[in-house]
Amino acid sequence: MNITLRRLLIRELEEELEAAKKIDAERLAEEIQRTGFNCLMCGKCCRREFGDNRVALMPEEISRIHDGSSLTLEDIAEPFNIEAESPEEEYLLQKETDMVDEEGNIHTFGWMLQRKKNRDCIFIPDERTDNRCSIYELRPHLCSTYPFYMEGLKLRISECEGLGKVIGLQESRELAGKVLNRYVCELQDTILTYKNYNGFITGGKGQLIAELNLKQGYLNYIVHNSEGTCKITKRI
Numbered sequence: 270m271n272i273t274l275r276r277l278l279i280r281e282l283e284e285e286l287e288a289a290k291k292i293d294a295e296r297l298a299e300e301i302q303r304t305g306f307n308c309l310m311c312g313k314c315c316r317r318e319f320g321d322n323r324v325a326l327m328p329e330e331i332s333r334i335h336d337g338s339s340l341t342l343e344d345i346a347e348p349f350n351i352e353a354e355s356p357e358e359e360y361l362l363q364k365e366t367d368m369v370d371e372e373g374n375i376h377t378f379g380w381m382l383q384r385k386k387n388r389d390c391i392f393i394p395d396e397r398t399d400n401r402c403s404i405y406e407l408r409p410h411l412c413s414t415y416p417f418y419m420e421g422l423k424l425r426i427s428e429c430e431g432l433g434k435v436i437g438l439q440e441s442r443e444l445a446g447k448v449l450n451r452y453v454c455e456l457q458d459t460i461l462t463y464k465n466y467n468g469f470i471t472g473g474k475g476q477l478i479a480e481l482n483l484k485q486g487y488l489n490y491i492v493h494n495s496e497g498t499c500k501i502t503k504r505i
């Protein structure tokens with residue numbers, strides 16, 4: 270990403286942030302109430318029943334989970350990545366986007382919640398009869414606002430078994446407040462991430478090194494985020 274594109278993106282995001290702060294929470298609550306929602310605890314959003322179940326995480330959410338549990342960064346998060354069926358497919362897609370540097374590190378923007386080998390959320394039990402989240406009280410914004418989120422100043426709705434169920438106005442207001450707070454926080458976090466980003470050099474033997482690492486069962490990532498950059502090794 271060159272500097273002109275980065276500046277343009279930051280300016281657009283700052284404009285969106287200003288507009289997001291002016292969104293009428295009461296109207297949003299009414300929209301949520303009209304849509305209707307009640308979580309049935311089916312666990313489908315935590316598993317891969319609707320396909321993509323990646324949960325983007327901001328550093329403050331990782332810290333909150335870390336502080337409230339005995340979990341390490343690696344227990345909680347992994348580099349935000351392209352959705353794929355396997356680490357090998359994930360790497361091939363990364364390679365196509367030219368995100369491998371000359372030392373074989375794969376560059377990503379931000380973090381996501383750690384997933385199991387089968388790509389279900391790491392915090393949902395293996396038994397499909399038990400859908401209790403093991404970090405429920407500390408769960409990320411995305412989980413506590415699911416299936417609602419904001420994009421381009423509009424309310425968006427993900428697939429969910431609980432849609433259309435009756436929800437009271439007070440509960441809709443609380444949910445609308447959380448959805449808006451998440452939107453503003455994510456915009457601020459993305460702006461900071463782009464401001465911190467300094468680029469990287471591609472080419473050389475980078476792809477060869479990454480492919481060798483993959484054969485040996487790991488990949489090195491550099492995660493660009495709102496707190497700077499973090500190098501992390503992911504075991505495959």
Ligand code: SF4
Pocket residue numbers: 307308309310311312313314315415416428429430431432
């Ligand atoms: S939010 Fe929706 S999909 Fe997720 S557990 Fe509740 S009802 Fe199921």
